[in-house]
Amino acid sequence: MNDPSKPRQTVPVHVVGQFSWGLTILFVLASLCWVLLPYTGSTFSALVFLLAIVLAGTRWNRGPVLAMGVVSALVWNFIFIPPRFTFHIEKPEDMVMFAMFFVVALSMGHLITKLRERESALERTHREQEQLQEAKHHAELAAEAERLHRTLLDSVSHELKTPITIIRTALDGLGTANPFAAEIDTATRRLQRIVENFLEITRVESDAVKPAPDWCEFLDVIHAATSPLQRELLPHPLRIIGAENLPLLKLDSRLLSQALANVLHNATQHAQAGSEIEIHAALTKEDTLEIRVRDHGPGLPPEMEERVFEKFARAPGSPAGGTGLGLAISRGLMRAMKGDISVRNHPEGGAEFRFSLPVKTRQP
Amino acid sequence: MSKALIIDDEQQMRRLLRMLLESRGYEVCEADEGQRGLQEAAFHRPDVVLLDLGLPGLGGLEVLKRLREWSDVPVLILSVRDQEATKVQALEIGADDYVTKPFGSAELLARLDVIQRRRGPRHTPEIIAGALKVDLLHHEAQIGDEALKLTPTEFALLKVLTEHAGRIVTQNQIVKQVWPGQSSDPSEGLRVHINHLRKKLGDRGVRIVNEPGIGYRLETE
Known part of the structure; x- marks a missing residue:
């Protein structure tokens, strides 16, 4: 408040309080000393005032304390230094006494408040350091928890995937000419999809998905999305529209292709064999990539448009074998990339999923 | 054996x-x-x-x-x-x-x-991958009987990919060989040249396949 470098602030209420308390105390002490004056002499009252200033300095702000110093010097002069009830001082030694009192009162007030301010600043720093330490500790704990979570996820992932890998490799050696082997093969693929979906939704939900955008061609994204689905996409001719006209895009192609793959898989599950699946891709003005995936299936039952993206949401009449997680994962992945996904029934039939994703572009 | x-x-x-x-x-x-x-x-x-x-x-x-x-x-x-x-x-x-x-x-x-x-000592200045022939002596490439018109960068890129035909090459490995000494992030430039090269290779049995997050692989039929 007394620091001129700081912008002027309104005086806080507690400081006003200190001023009035200071004056009150001086008034009370002055009256007391006045009563005691015949027994003690004027020096006593000076010491009483100094004591009051020192005590005030240990608790109050500098402004009120210095004011007390000034006021007490004047009061002392006015009341206790002869001739009384004038500011006039006759004797030179009284003059010196008054000057000394003035200087002592002001410097005491100044020094003590300064000392206290420094102490409280020190304390504040100390407290801030402690808070910082605590925050750091929390951050470390959180990082440790995340690391543990990751390790756990990785090891669960390893444990679940290894037997599936072994079964699939063994089946591959056996060949699927035997119809029983073919059934095992189908079931194993299904199991693999379920396990992968469960692991992926766990990753998405624990914010463990960290997008790493890089430049890519859109057709590479489509290729990455469709190649693991070759078998499912076999009965569905795929029509890709608009991809050739797209510039280079900066996005995480692994995450986007995974989000696309889940939607494509969903389409193959609901649309009749032989029906076409269309992928439209275009850039909207604000450098947003828009992808629409349309199937020619029965479309969504009413009021399922939002619910299909919920975990375990399954439209009535869905074929068995789905986990109800694929679309939830797609939405989680799109949102992790600051994009989104929605769905509607196409006016001419079939469901149409719409992906939107902010991207940087560059003309090749 | x-x-x-x-x-x-x-x-x-x-x-x-x-x-x-x-x-x-x-x-x-x-x-x-x-x-x-x-x-x-x-x-x-x-x-x-x-x-x-x-x-x-x-x-x-x-x-x-x-x-x-x-x-x-x-x-x-x-x-x-x-x-x-x-x-x-x-x-x-x-x-x-x-x-x-x-x-x-x-x-x-x-x-x-x-x-x-891979890694057999090379005795000829030509690398052949499927229908693709890269002539290192004359800096020429042809697919089938048709010569490809390539810029020097595209040629260098095609050379790296053909030398590793059928094998994955990471983005860094490509960049190190095509743009030696380059320090800035060249992934954008690499994509651009890959895009051009793909257009020139067309649909004639030689494809450059991208493996997201890893690199490229030249595949031949």
């Missing part, structure tokens, strides 16, 4: 791989952890190594690093999905290619063939 060394901690996986490889005429030795893998490699001098990335103890990457200190045996990495960064690391410290579990046996055997074919 080729000799293959399998380093994998899963006994069943080793057994399956052994059956698969033996049925194709490989002689097989195996190790269940990294240190033993290195010993086996030194003792048996295999023609090809199949290395699991997720080994306990001495990890797959470390095994590869130590192996590469004294051996340039072709190494095929066995990995799982979501290990892209580790795969790239492995490829850059000297692995030749990778397969992702679960893999098909046809894919595995094809990769093994390709990585063993």
